[in-house]
Structure formats: C-alpha cells, structure tokens
Amino acid sequence: MESYKSFLERVPVFDDFLNIANSNYFVAVPSDWALILTDVKGSTKAVQAGRYQDVNMVGAASITALLNEFNNRNLPFVFGGDGATLLVPPELKKDAAAVLRRVQRWAQKEFGFELRGHYFELAEIYSSGQQLLIGKYQLSKGNEIYQFRGGALSVADERMKSLNGGMEVRPARLEKQPNLTGLSCRWLPLKTQRGTVLTVLAKATGPKEAQFSEYGLALAKIREILGGDFRNACPTQEGALSVTWPPKTLFAEAKALPGFYPLRVGRTLLRTFFSFALFRFNISVGGFSPGRYRSEMISNSDFQKFDDVLRMVLDCSNTQADKIEKFLLEREQAGALKFGVHRSSEALMTCLVHSASQNQHLHFIDGAHGGYTLAAVQLKRKATS
Incomplete structure (x- = not known):
C-alpha cells in the first residue's frame, strides 16, 4: 500500500x-x-x-x-x-x-x-x-x-x-x-495600495462538465482586468507591510502559548519586541534577513485559492473592482455562477512561520472587517434564493 x-x-x-x-x-x-x-x-x-x-x-x-x-x-x-x-x-x-x-x-x-x-x-x-x-x-x-x-x-x-x-x-x-508554535499575527492590517481590497467568492453553477471552463474564463478575465498578473493585486505589497510594538494582536498571540497567562503575555512582549527591532532597524541575524523575509511574504501569501469555491482577496483600484464585479454579475445573470464580494480598505494577515530564515513560512490573507465571512453570507443568500 x-x-x-x-x-x-x-x-x-x-x-x-x-x-x-x-x-x-x-x-x-x-x-x-x-x-x-x-x-x-x-x-x-x-x-x-x-x-x-x-x-x-x-x-x-x-x-x-x-x-x-x-x-x-x-x-x-x-x-x-x-x-x-x-x-x-x-x-x-x-x-x-x-x-x-x-x-x-x-x-x-x-x-x-x-x-x-x-x-x-x-x-x-x-x-x-x-x-x-x-x-x-x-x-x-x-x-x-x-x-x-x-x-x-x-x-x-x-x-x-x-x-x-x-x-x-x-x-x-x-x-x-x-x-500552536509558529502561529502569529504581528503585522498591522495591510492598507490598500491601489484603492480597495476586494474579497471575492465565486461558485460555478452550470452543468458539471462546463464548470471548470467557467472558472478558467473567470480567472482569465480577472487576470486581464488586473493588468495581466494576479501578483499585481497581492495585498502583501512592500508598501503595505508595517509593524509596531507592542502589536495590537499581543493578547491573541499570547493565548497561543502554553502556561500561566501573565507569563505568556510577558514572553510575547519580549518575542515581539525582538522581531519589531529586527524589522524596524533592518538587522540581519544568523540566516535571517528582514528584507528577504518581506520579499518572501509577498510570494508566500495565499490570497487566491480554490476549494470547490474560488476565493480571492485582491488589492486593486476601485475601477478594477467595479469591472470585476460587473463581469461576475454578467456571468451570474447568464446562470453560469453565483458570487459574493466584500470591499474594505485593508486586508488581514495571519502568519504560520516554521522557519523565518529558510523561507518556510505561509501567510493567510483575508479581507478586513469580515472579508470572507461577509462575502460568504452574500453567496449563501444568493444560493438559497
């Protein structure tokens, strides 16, 4: 076997x-x-x-x-x-x-x-x-x-x-x-660099044999609207990456550690300060380089994925967002798919870091103020109407 x-x-x-x-x-x-x-x-x-x-x-x-x-x-x-x-x-x-x-x-x-x-x-x-x-x-x-x-x-x-x-x-x-080693969320919300953060959920509804042709059509059109490259709309762009200390998510990260809670908070304060200092003053330690890590964060972000539903969190201009919504609405009216969207001025990032120095880290992206959650509410309402 x-x-x-x-x-x-x-x-x-x-x-x-x-x-x-x-x-x-x-x-x-x-x-x-x-x-x-x-x-x-x-x-x-x-x-x-x-x-x-x-x-x-x-x-x-x-x-x-x-x-x-x-x-x-x-x-x-x-x-x-x-x-x-x-x-x-x-x-x-x-x-x-x-x-x-x-x-x-x-x-x-x-x-x-x-x-x-x-x-x-x-x-x-x-x-x-x-x-x-x-x-x-x-x-x-x-x-x-x-x-x-x-x-x-x-x-x-x-x-x-x-x-x-x-x-x-x-x-x-x-x-x-x-x-929960490696789970953190120290970065500030990722402010849009282009105008809006558009969270998209789309599910093809046509005949089963035609559904993936529909996804291919939708992705090709969205990529065209974004200028020919999905990475143009990745929310983790250099200008969006910012840290502060203590992080606003200090207590949430402390809750991921074992032990007596006040000690967990103290440990998290020390760990996050060390991390903040490295990025704030661009200090390389051992095999870790802040500049390289930032660059890797852009490539290692899961801002687009598929699990029987197309999921995307896109930093794009308001005009591009309007065009994407217009296209999706046209396909919905044609009976080819259902979709839900949410707009915000920021995206959120939750990080899973196995090794910051060896490019072993992944960054989960969601639209701020409930991107995936609220887009899913809209999609569900359409699916049951």
Missing part, C-alpha cells in the same frame, strides 16, 4: 493559478482518507463586533496544530477565514481527531468561540458520486498550497451544516494545550 507521504509527493505541482481549471494537474484522493471541516460558530456576529482578527486566528489554529502534531508541513489544507478544511490520511485519523478536540477547547477557553468540527470518511462522500481531487499550487520553492476540486467539499459542507452524515467532533474536556 502506498504511504501517504509518497502519495502527496506525486501530487502535480503548478505555478500558474489558471491551472485550477486544468484537470491534468489534479489527482484523486484515496477513499480511505478523512476530511475535517471547521468553522467558528457565530463568526458573522463576531466580525460585526470587530473581532475579525480573533476569528482568523482561531480559523488558522486547527491547521497549525495538525501540522505541528505530525511534524509535516505537506498535509493538505485550505484556510477559509473563519475555519479550515483539512485532509487526513488513514495513519493519522485517530490522532487528528484528538488534536482537533484540543483546538476546540482552546478556542472556547481563550476566545469564547465555539469552533465547530466535523469529520467525514471520504468513502462516505464518494458514495454520493462526488470526487475529491487535489493539486499543488506553488507559491515559491518549498512553499505550496493545495487546491481542492471535484465536488466532495461542497457535499461535506452541506452535510456538516445539516448534521447529515459524518461525525461531529466535540471539544475535549481536558485542557491540554494544542501545539
């Missing part, structure tokens, strides 16, 4: 985001794998109350904890703003559920959030006639994020929300801290 590591090594890699529409870059996940979905219950209200950074922190925590538990950065996942999607191979199923329970307890204790978790055997989803295919989108050498397609995630999400199938995962009673 093929090991999960061998399987993941042969998943195709592509560096042009348009290739999410190309089936040649995707392979089917074996039916004995499991799928874990998480989301913050009541995230819309939390976002409206100004707690969007906390929502993002908790949304990224299950990813961080599982990668750390298995010491494997190559496990497939997608960050969704208020939650995550994770794939678990047979060898890790039992431990993965235990890790998720600890993250749920942590979210409840530290933030007062109910992090819902649902676990599905892929064989159960496949029995409905859907597939789960994955491909790797390369951000930079050694940093890849998985793209998911095939319809299985949509089915799992619907079943989770209706509690129809799968297994609901409930928080652990014990208060063992999940390993």
Whole structure:
C-alpha cells in the first residue's frame, strides 16, 4: 500500500493559478482518507463586533496544530477565514481527531468561540458520486498550497451544516494545550495600495462538465482586468507591510502559548519586541534577513485559492473592482455562477512561520472587517434564493 507521504509527493505541482481549471494537474484522493471541516460558530456576529482578527486566528489554529502534531508541513489544507478544511490520511485519523478536540477547547477557553468540527470518511462522500481531487499550487520553492476540486467539499459542507452524515467532533474536556508554535499575527492590517481590497467568492453553477471552463474564463478575465498578473493585486505589497510594538494582536498571540497567562503575555512582549527591532532597524541575524523575509511574504501569501469555491482577496483600484464585479454579475445573470464580494480598505494577515530564515513560512490573507465571512453570507443568500 502506498504511504501517504509518497502519495502527496506525486501530487502535480503548478505555478500558474489558471491551472485550477486544468484537470491534468489534479489527482484523486484515496477513499480511505478523512476530511475535517471547521468553522467558528457565530463568526458573522463576531466580525460585526470587530473581532475579525480573533476569528482568523482561531480559523488558522486547527491547521497549525495538525501540522505541528505530525511534524509535516505537506498535509493538505485550505484556510477559509473563519475555519479550515483539512485532509487526513488513514495513519493519522485517530490522532487528528484528538488534536482537533484540543483546538476546540482552546478556542472556547481563550476566545469564547465555539469552533465547530466535523469529520467525514471520504468513502462516505464518494458514495454520493462526488470526487475529491487535489493539486499543488506553488507559491515559491518549498512553499505550496493545495487546491481542492471535484465536488466532495461542497457535499461535506452541506452535510456538516445539516448534521447529515459524518461525525461531529466535540471539544475535549481536558485542557491540554494544542501545539500552536509558529502561529502569529504581528503585522498591522495591510492598507490598500491601489484603492480597495476586494474579497471575492465565486461558485460555478452550470452543468458539471462546463464548470471548470467557467472558472478558467473567470480567472482569465480577472487576470486581464488586473493588468495581466494576479501578483499585481497581492495585498502583501512592500508598501503595505508595517509593524509596531507592542502589536495590537499581543493578547491573541499570547493565548497561543502554553502556561500561566501573565507569563505568556510577558514572553510575547519580549518575542515581539525582538522581531519589531529586527524589522524596524533592518538587522540581519544568523540566516535571517528582514528584507528577504518581506520579499518572501509577498510570494508566500495565499490570497487566491480554490476549494470547490474560488476565493480571492485582491488589492486593486476601485475601477478594477467595479469591472470585476460587473463581469461576475454578467456571468451570474447568464446562470453560469453565483458570487459574493466584500470591499474594505485593508486586508488581514495571519502568519504560520516554521522557519523565518529558510523561507518556510505561509501567510493567510483575508479581507478586513469580515472579508470572507461577509462575502460568504452574500453567496449563501444568493444560493438559497
């Protein structure tokens, strides 16, 4: 039997985001794998109350904890703003559920959030006639994020929300801290450099055989509007990257550490001051270079991804945003897709840093003031109308 590591090594890699529409870059996940979905219950209200950074922190925590538990950065996942999607191979199923329970307890204790978790055997989803295919989108050498397609995630999400199938995962009673090493959010919100931050969710609704042609058409048009290169609209541009001390997210980051809370805050103050000084005065230490790290942050940002829904957070001009919305509306009126959007003056970044000196870091991007969450509300309303 093929090991999960061998399987993941042969998943195709592509560096042009348009290739999410190309089936040649995707392979089917074996039916004995499991799928874990998480989301913050009541995230819309939390976002409206100004707690969007906390929502993002908790949304990224299950990813961080599982990668750390298995010491494997190559496990497939997608960050969704208020939650995550994770794939678990047979060898890790039992431990993965235990890790998720600890993250749920942590979210409840530290933030007062109910992090819902649902676990599905892929064989159960496949029995409905859907597939789960994955491909790797390369951000930079050694940093890849998985793209998911095939319809299985949509089915799992619907079943989770209706509690129809799968297994609901409930928080652990014990208060063992999940390993959240590397999870941080020290950077100030990324102010738009071009006019507006546009968060886009789009889901093709036409005949199944035509849906990926639709995604290809949409991506090609959006890229054209953005000047021929998606990177033109990446929110983590040099002019947007700014740090201060103490960081506004000091207490949120302290909550990710184990131990007595006042000591956690003290440790976080020291760690963030050291980081702030390096960037403020452009100090290189060992193999770490602030300038190189900033450049890597731009390439290692997940501002565009696909998990049966096209997700993008774009820093663009108001004119470009208007054109993108106009195009999406035309395709919606043609019955080809449904979409939700949200505009803000900033984007948020939550960081997962394995090694700052060896280009092993990933940056989760969301629109500020509830980008993905509020765009999803709009998309859901259209889908059910």
